[in-house]
Structures are given as C-alpha cells and as structure tokens.
Amino acid sequence: MADRPVALRPSRVRSSLLAAVCAVGFIALYATAILTPSGQALDAASLGTFPAFRGEGWLAIYGARDLLLLALLGAAAVAGVECIIRRRWVAAIAGCALIGATAVAGILLKSGLPRPDLGEQAYLYQTFPSGHAAVALAAVVATIWFGPRWLRPIVVLVMGSVAVFIAMASLLSFAHRASDILGGALMVGAFAGATSAILGSQRVRFPSARAVVCLLGSGSVLVGAALYALALAVLAAGLAGTIPILDVIASSVTLTVGGVMAVVLADQHPIRTAATS
Template sequence: MPVIRTPERTAPESRDDGRGPSVSRRFRWALLAALGFVIVPSVYAVAVLTPTGQRIEDAALGGVRESDLFGSDTALNVISVPVILLLVVVIAAVAFARRRLAVGLGAGFVVLASAATSTLLKRIAERPEIAQSPTPNSFPSGHATIALAALFAVLMVTPRRLRPVVLVVGAVYAVFVANQTVVYGWHRVSDIIGACAVALFWLGLVRAVGPAVDRGTRGDRDGHRGPRRVVTVVLLLAVAATVLVGVVALLVGTTGGDHGAMLLAGRMASSAGVLAVITAVWLADGMHTVPRTTRPDGPAVRV
C-alpha cells in the first residue's frame, strides 16, 4: 500500500522567510558587520600607531628564518586579479544554476568589496616611525582578506548540506595563507586580524541587507547533524588550541628574548583570528545546530 509523506523542512530553512525570524537573521549579520567595522581601526590604532604594538609585532618578524619557510608558495600565488575575477564568475554561475542569482551577485560583491577595501586601506594607512620599524606599512593583508572573502562568498552559494565540507577546506586554506604571509615576513599579526575584520564587515553587511541565502527549497536541506556538530566542535577546539599555544609562545618569547617563539606566537595569533572569524560566521549562519522541529510544507508525495 503506498504511503503518503508530506515533505518537511527544518527550522533553519524557514527562519529567513521575510517575516519575524528574518529580523533576527538580519540583526545577527548586522552585528558581525559592526564588529568588523570596529575591529579594523581598533587593531590599527593599537598595533600600528603605538610604539609597544610595533615593537611586539616586529619582534615576531625578527624570528623569520629560512628554515621556517614552507616548501611552496602556491597558496599565495593563486591569489591574483584574474583568479579573483574568475571566482566571481564561477560564484555567479553556481548561483544562477540554483536560481539564486541575487545571492550570487551579493557573494561576488563580498569578494570585490573586500579586496578593494583592503587595497585602499593599505594605500592610505600610514605606519609612523616611532619604534624603529624595519618595514613599511602592510596593514591589512590582501592575501588573507581575499582568502576569507572567497570562502564566505562560496559558502553563500553552496547548499547547506555541503557547507561543512566547503568550510573545512576553505578554513584550512585561509589558515595556511595567513601563516605563509607571517612566516615569509610579508605581514604582521595585525595585518591578518585587519583582513579578517574587512571580510567580516562586508559579509555581514551583505547578509544583513541582501536577500536571504536559504529559502527552504530542496537544495537548502540541512543534511545530517553529525558532520555539522563535528565541524562546530573542531572549530571551537582549534580556536582554543591556537590561542593557548600562542599565549605560551608569547610568554616564552617576551621573557627569554626568543624571536622564534615570538614568530610562533604571531603565527598562532593569526591562525586564531582567522579561525575565530570563520567560527563566528558558521554560528551566525545557524550551521551549528539542526533543530528537530519540522513543519509540513508543500504537496504530499507518494513513496
């Protein structure tokens, strides 16, 4: 005897329906945008405009050694203007295929606006010579900005059930890029934190004022709870671990004058900043939970 089943959709898929729950969604993303907006000048003021901030960050640069360099700089070389434009086209194509062109345009805007903002800030921001700093201004990191903005944009056009995989791959790449720029001596920790804030600002702004990314259609199904919970736990543990290692390395470096420890502290601080922003986006997107509450929606299906 055939069974009649009514399709269901989960709460996260129906929360962005343009009514009350949408206000909560917009508020969450607006809050992240405001956070990014505040972090950029705050980090610049503390790390770049003060003698103490410059000395601490330059101490990490003093720990750069040839033996510390990664065997390949492919991750950094990938980031270029043609690749950025190609990424925007691919994002728009995926969004068009999913009939979410408006979301795709918003995602592309996140990438382009983040890259443009990072370039503009680097041109207008100055690094005063108040602590015998050996290198010119590098705030913020364009490589880290684009790596994060690209991840956030791809997540916007990716079906919810596939986002855990996309996020893990993108997070690993973003952390690797942040580490490479610090190890190579291209950027300081503040440059990475500033890049995180720039990408977070534009993502939060687009998600707050733009169309809902998830609308409850089949492609927006949440998938299994297991992978999402694993990703959440891994992100939280990774943030905690990098912070802990970074603090220990900082203490060793400052008390013993160990530049290698200072470099490690800088790498861990950069990684922690990247992972913290990614975790915040993951939680704001409601990807950390899959409520069991469902409701009927749509015509009955014979199975």
C-alpha cells in the same frame, strides 16, 4: 527555474553582532598594532615567529599562496555561474560585490591609513590589511552565499583551511606582518556579517555543528587576544626578556586568525532568494 528558499526565518541579529565585533576589532587592531610603539614592535617581531618553518624549502611552499588564491576564486566563480543559472540574482550580486569590495578596500586602506614611524617598521610602507588573506576569506564566503548544489560541510572545511594557509603563508613568507593578516580577516568578517544581516540568509543543516565551531572559534580568538594584550603590556613595561615573546606572538596570531575565519564561515549561509519571507 529559481530554487525554492528554505522555509526557516534567517537570524539577522547574529550576523549584525558579527559585523559589529569584527569592525570594532579591526579598529582596535589598527589602533594598537599600527599607532603604538609596542604594537609596531610586536608586528616587526612577528616576522621572526615560527623560525623552523622559514627555510628555503618552506618559502617555496608558501609561494603557492598565489595559486591557491586563484583556486579559491575559481571555485567561487564556478559556484557563481551555477547561482546565476539558478537565477539567484541577489546572492550572485552579493557574492561578486563582496569579493570586489574586499579587493578595493584592501588597496584603499593600504594607501589611505597612516602608519607613523615609531621605530619598529620592519617595512617602510603600509601593508595593513593583507589583500591575500582578505580576498581568500571573501572567496569562501561568496561560495557559501552562492549556495551551489555541491556545497557540503567538508567543502567549506577544505576551502576555509586553504584560506587560513594563505593567511599564514603571507606571514611566514615575510610578505605581511601579523596584524595585516588578522586585519584582512576582520575586514571581511565585518563586510560579510553586515551583508548577511541586511539581505537575510537561508538556514541550512547542521546548526549544532555550526554552534560548536562558533564557540571554539570565539574561544580561540579570546585566548589569542589575551596573549596579544599580555605581549603588549610586557613590551610597554620593558620586560620583554621575562617571557618567550616570539612564542606568545606566534600563538596569538595563529589562534586569532584561525578563530576569526572559523567564526565568520560558521555564521554564513546561502543568501536568501527574493521570495524568502
């Protein structure tokens, strides 16, 4: 028998705001990181951040990102099966659609978005956005939407941490530039926020903890964005030697990627059942 909906009205405004901010952030990131000389220079330089974590031993660890992504998708599949058994059809369709749309959008954007040759390519082909980072986050969001009975805050924390690791491993293993992994997270944030706003979501416990995570994540994103703007301005002014640019880039990407994923996950609740008002 289908599970009873939680008798609290969903908040669509918050999710709509999340979708709008992530969409604007995605566009702004592409415009600055891909379409400007300074942005491409920062992107290329991001492949040199965290040098202490780029040895052969570390690279072997980062190779586990593929297995970890499969693990997240496997957890989402288990949650999805339970969701179907409980006849939560809207949630089941939404979660599967999110993962599928994320994977397809990543492929289409890589092939469709132009990347002009401005002299700081690092790679000669488009890698924006990162499919690994995007699908990993989408798998966690879908699991939350499915609302399995075994879902707990600690489970979301662990899965979210794995998603962050997959994103950072994509950067540290030279598979992606910094903008790629952040772009993947922002893309999923836009998709997830829009879907939650349209379909509605159930309220769950721990609203205060979610508010704290949103606040900390938002602050992390703002600080990271400020550092990125500083680095862009320094490069544009030809003053790269005046600050430790690699440290600024490393701090910026860590704060923004972690912050975006934290805010996106804190906003998500199980998708409401058809009977929810």
